[in-house]
Amino acid sequence: MSHTIKMSVEVALSIVGLACLIWLMVRTLKRAEDPAKVLFKWAFSIPFVLVCFWVAGRASIYGPILIVAMGVVLSIMWTPHISELISRPLTSLYDGGNEPPEPKPYYSIAQARRQRRDFLQAVVAVREQLAKFPNDFEGVMLLAGIQAEDLQDLPSAEITLNHFCDQPNPPPKQFAAAMNQLADWNIKLEQDFDSARGALERISARFPDTELSLAAAQRVAHLGGTEKVVLASLDRQPMAVPEGVKNIGLLHSSEHLRPEEADPTKLAAAYVKHLEQHPLDTEARERLAVIYAEHYQRLDLAEGELNQLIDTPNQPAKRVAHWLNLLADLQIQQGADYDAVRGTLERIIERFPDFAAGELARARLGRLKLELKGRKETSGVKLGIYERNIGLKSNLPGQL
Secondary structure (H helix, E strand, O other), X not given: OHHHHHHHHHHHHHHHHHHHHHHHHHHHHHHOOOHHHXXXXXXXXXXHHHHXXXXXXXXXXXXXXXXXXXXXXXXXXXXXXXXXXXXXXXXXXXXXXXXXXXXXXXXXXXXXXXXXOOHHHHHHHXXXXXXXXXXXXXXXXXXXXXXXXXXXOHHHHHHHHHHHHOOOOOOHHHHHHHXXXXXXXXXXXXXXXXXXXXXXXXXXXXXXXXXXXXHHHHHHHOHHHHHHHHHHHHOOOOOOOOOOOOXXXXXXXXXXXXXXXXXXXXXXXXXXHHHHHOOOOHHHHHHHHHHHHHOOOOHHHHHHHHHHHHOOOOOOHHHHHHHHHHHXXXXXXXXXXXXXXXHHHHHHXXXXXXXXXXXXXXXXXXOHHHHHHHHHHHOOOOOOOOOXXXXXXXXXXXXX
């Protein structure tokens, strides 16, 4: 029985050894730079080892010397492969090992041709890469840029961008970047503000109720001002420059020379009218809130405007923290009590507990009583009482 077990163990070990040998052969052949050379080494080594052991078994006197000689020959042949097999797991951490590089497009040829002003060949080079990587955003924008800026072919650039944006699931940020770039080209190259507005509105339509749609709506709200600036630069009229004040250094006072400040009443009315058309214009709403607080002393109206900004979904966290801090500033400025300002600062801490805005709000809350006390001591005496509504109509329901 013991003899049978011994034979079984020897057979099992032989099979395992043969399997390891085959695995090692296949592995070295796959990783070899010259497979034919490695195959020759295996074809020589296996018969050589078998012959050496057979001879050593027959000639017991010279057997050890023959085994040592065999080891020297095999070490010379296989040391590079064995060292690579041992060190490869460590070196692979730095050089990536034998993993093939990730395929990606290369636009160096197209960019070089573009710099040489060989725009048509640059387009050909870009299209060659896009044929392999059809949805590569860098290539799409490069192709559209050459078409619009270098070839002055904005319709082709628009087709290129629309082809990318009309795919089933385009990345939101790339979609927005493409439409913003198309809007820029419409304004810069064609002075076509309607097409620019249409490109921006596509962002809001494709990704509603997102930070991208809010940014697009903000830009649409300011297209009117951009249009005036661009058109004025294209149609420059002669401008009469009034004669300057003579002997200004000899005047008793120069207060009358100071330019008139903008009328807050007119600004507020203009902002209210503007917000009726563009309710998502955060810049205009913030300025309106400041006018309500500082000019009309209507802290309630200012709070309403700022709270509308703060409660709008998908606003950037940085902007929300700014509006909450601005609300706290206006509350202190207009004499709100401690509990009101504390509530505003606690809203910052609650929204941003692990961010810098929350830490700053905690620090400010700790010195809030001193800040309120200093404000009361430095505040001047208000002279006169006047109507603070001034006929203004708020665009928030339930106010005024």
